[in-house]
Amino acid sequence: MNVDYHLSRTRESSLLARVGRQQWLLVLRRAARTRRGMFGLIIMLFIALIAALGPLFAPHSSTSFVTSSFSAPSAAYPFGGDDLGRDVLSRVLDGGWVLLLMAIGATAFGVIFGAAVGVSAAYLRGRIDGVLMRAVDIILAFPQLVFALLLVSIIGPKLWLIVLAVGFSHIPAVARVLRSASLDVSERDYVKYAEMQGFSRVGVMFKEILPNLISPLMVETGLRLTYSIVVMAGLEFLGFGQPPPAPNWGSMISENQIGLSANPWAVIVPALLIALLTIGTNTYTDAVARVALGVERKPEEAVLLENVAVGESTGSL
Amino acid sequence: MPVTKVSQLERQRMHPILYLLRHRILSGIVTLFVVSVVVFTATEILPGNAAYAILGHSATPRSLHALEAKLHLNRGIFDQYWTWLSGLFTGKLGNSLASNTPVWALVKPRLINSGVLVLVAGALGTAIGVLFGVIAALRKDSWFDHLTSVLALTVTAMPEFVVAIGLIVLLSTLVFHILPSVSMLVPGVYAWQKPSLLVLPVATLVIVIVPYLYRMTRAATIEALESDYVEMARLKGVPEWRVTLFHALPNAVAPVIQVIGLNFLYLAGGIVIVEEVFNFPGVGQGLVNAVSNRDIPVIQFIVIVLATFYVFVNIATDVIALAATPRRRIGR
Numbered sequence: 168m169n170v171d172y173h174l175s176r177t178r179e180s181s182l183l184a185r186v187g188r189q190q191w192l193l194v195l196r197r198a199a200r201t202r203r204g205m206f207g208l209i210i211m212l213f214i215a216l217i218a219a220l221g222p223l224f225a226p227h228s229s230t231s232f233v234t235s236s237f238s239a240p241s242a243a244y245p246f247g248g249d250d251l252g253r254d255v256l257s258r259v260l261d262g263g264w265v266l267l268l269m270a271i272g273a274t275a276f277g278v279i280f281g282a283a284v285g286v287s288a289a290y291l292r293g294r295i296d297g298v299l300m301r302a303v304d305i306i307l308a309f310p311q312l313v314f315a316l317l318l319v320s321i322i323g324p325k326l327w328l329i330v331l332a333v334g335f336s337h338i339p340a341v342a343r344v345l346r347s348a349s350l351d352v353s354e355r356d357y358v359k360y361a362e363m364q365g366f367s368r369v370g371v372m373f374k375e376i377l378p379n380l381i382s383p384l385m386v387e388t389g390l391r392l393t394y395s396i397v398v399m400a401g402l403e404f405l406g407f408g409q410p411p412p413a414p415n416w417g418s419m420i421s422e423n424q425i426g427l428s429a430n431p432w433a434v435i436v437p438a439l440l441i442a443l444l445t446i447g448t449n450t451y452t453d454a455v456a457r458v459a460l461g462v463e464r465k466p467e468e469a470v471l472l473e474n475v476a477v478g479e480s481t482g483s484l
Numbered sequence: 485m486p487v488t489k490v491s492q493l494e495r496q497r498m499h500p501i502l503y504l505l506r507h508r509i510l511s512g513i514v515t516l517f518v519v520s521v522v523v524f525t526a527t528e529i530l531p532g533n534a535a536y537a538i539l540g541h542s543a544t545p546r547s548l549h550a551l552e553a554k555l556h557l558n559r560g561i562f563d564q565y566w567t568w569l570s571g572l573f574t575g576k577l578g579n580s581l582a583s584n585t586p587v588w589a590l591v592k593p594r595l596i597n598s599g600v601l602v603l604v605a606g607a608l609g610t611a612i613g614v615l616f617g618v619i620a621a622l623r624k625d626s627w628f629d630h631l632t633s634v635l636a637l638t639v640t641a642m643p644e645f646v647v648a649i650g651l652i653v654l655l656s657t658l659v660f661h662i663l664p665s666v667s668m669l670v671p672g673v674y675a676w677q678k679p680s681l682l683v684l685p686v687a688t689l690v691i692v693i694v695p696y697l698y699r700m701t702r703a704a705t706i707e708a709l710e711s712d713y714v715e716m717a718r719l720k721g722v723p724e725w726r727v728t729l730f731h732a733l734p735n736a737v738a739p740v741i742q743v744i745g746l747n748f749l750y751l752a753g754g755i756v757i758v759e760e761v762f763n764f765p766g767v768g769q770g771l772v773n774a775v776s777n778r779d780i781p782v783i784q785f786i787v788i789v790l791a792t793f794y795v796f797v798n799i800a801t802d803v804i805a806l807a808a809t810p811r812r813r814i815g816r
Contacts (some may be wrong), residue, residue, distance in 0.1 A: 310754075310790060320783055400643055406772075441643060
């Protein structure tokens with residue numbers, strides 16, 4: 168093999184990795200400049216800001232009983248009181264950051280491990296691929312929320328365990344998307360060259376394959392963040408989350424649903440914040456997908472199923 | 485998946501749909517078997533066994549022992565699994581730990597209620613999603629297309645309970661008072677006997693599932709309408725309605741079927757929250773109650789039922805989608 172060529176290939180692939188890293192920011196920035204992306208990003212950041220800085224501005228303690236139960240809005244309590252007479256505004260300001268942090272944690276866990284599973288299945292092929300994908304099929308035989316509920320019922324309602332449970336429930340979908348994306352990449356010439364140079368398998372996956380998966384990774388991360396928020400808030404709503412006195416947008420809705428006609432704000436405000444947060448993340452993700460993949464995003468599970476159907480039913484017809 | 489020589493030969497001989505059907509049913513059975521093992525072992529490793537969970541701190545060694553014997557917990561794990569698995573087929577599922585009534589008697593009415601909910605919401609959602617998607621594609625860039633596209637993007641990925649709360653606020657408490665905000669069902673009365681109770685849960689689920697289907701139908705129809713064979717048919721002088729109905733739409737069907745399948749899968753999870761919001765007595769609410777009470781036999785059974793539904797919908801979707809794809813139907 169020609170040494171010069173060999174060298175130029177390594178230089179090129181490391182260059183690709185570097186460009187890849189910058190491209191990541193470039194795509195995010197370009198997505199933020201589209202009308203849709205700007206709309207999504209602004210809403211997302213606005214709600215995230217309320218969640219992050221809210222506790223500093225809460226006028227009352229979010230757990231002390233300062234007014235009467237389901238009292239109507241007044242000057243001192245702009246959104247009235249909740250089921251136990253606590254200040255709704257303070258609870259709203261204080262009730263977002265845990266939800267947001269848990270959603271981010273679950274997303275990180277799910278995307279990192281899902282990507283690891285998907286990329287190694289595609290690159291290592293053979294028996295490892297078979298075993299990993301069978302495991303993925305089995306987790307996919309439950310609805311995500313049901314799977315998270317099953318895990319919660321096993322491990323009990325501890326916050327970090329809930330983060331792991333929700334993160335874990337993301338793994339199959341992320342793994343499938345990244346597996347199909349890296350199948351093509353791992354057949355490329357520069358991967359073969361890296362192998363010949365004696366890179367370890369893990370090294371090849373990290374340095375050669377992963378940098379080429381930035382677009383699907385970004386889209387997946389955005390999507391899983393949206394779903395994490397939905398599932399987390401759902402678990403909170405069902406009463407599996409932060410234990411009672413702590414304020415949380417999800418649990419506030421179920422706590423105050425009885426008093427909907429007396430003080431609707433106790434329900435409407437947290438519901439609206441959750442809705443805006445998911446609208447923001449989803450819209451921005453949509454804009455990122457349009458920029459990164461250059462096409463209208465198909466409903467992502469449809470892409471998943473399509474891959475499976477094509478792979479198994481018509482792959483070698 | 486590695487394809488052996490034998491199966492490849494078989495593949496050539498068999499009709500592709502039959503091949504897919506057989507392959508999928510076999511792998512579905514394997515999946516369900518593994519799921520049953522996972523669910524069983526996972527719920528059995530609960531810290532402290534079921535007997536302890538029921539008796540709680542009042543447990544004395546003697547009462548614990550008696551209950552363990554009653555729940556067959558003193559037997560070996562394989563024996564327990566076998567009893568449970570055969571119970572799934574014979575209907576002898578044991579008693580609920582929380583209410584001490586047979587699991588099947590407890591879950592059956594809930595299954596019927598949820599089944600009605602899923603079927604009605606799925607059917608309505610499918611009709612609305614496909615209809616709106618096709619109209620938006622045919623009138624691309626019209627006000628209808630823009631309006632529905634923006635609406636669909638906004639509602640996509642919005643949590644069910646937010647949609648549900650919005651509907652409750654709008655239709656049953658603050659703005660109008662037309663519909664009941666929670667279901668009051670006496671035991672023995674099924675949901676379909678009181679249609680007014682179904683309206684809000686169904687509406688919530690429909691709103692949540694329509695956007696995906698709408699977007700997919702719209703995209704697939706536009707793609708088909710812009711294809712060469714449609715252009716060809718137009719050039720031949722085929723009237724536009726014929727082009728749409730017989731040339732374009734049949735080629736947009738397969739991806740749409742995939743999304744309809746996904747929507748039904750989604751509904752199996754979506755009912756959990758929606759039933760809880762509206763206090764609708766279905767399996768979703770049953771699961772939430774069972775998880776709060778650590779009612780293991782009920783959790784195990786409901787999870788298995790949902791997994792079976794999942795596997796079944798997956799198989800049905802793939803087979804129907806393959807059957808609806810003209811160029812994939814014939815074996816080569």
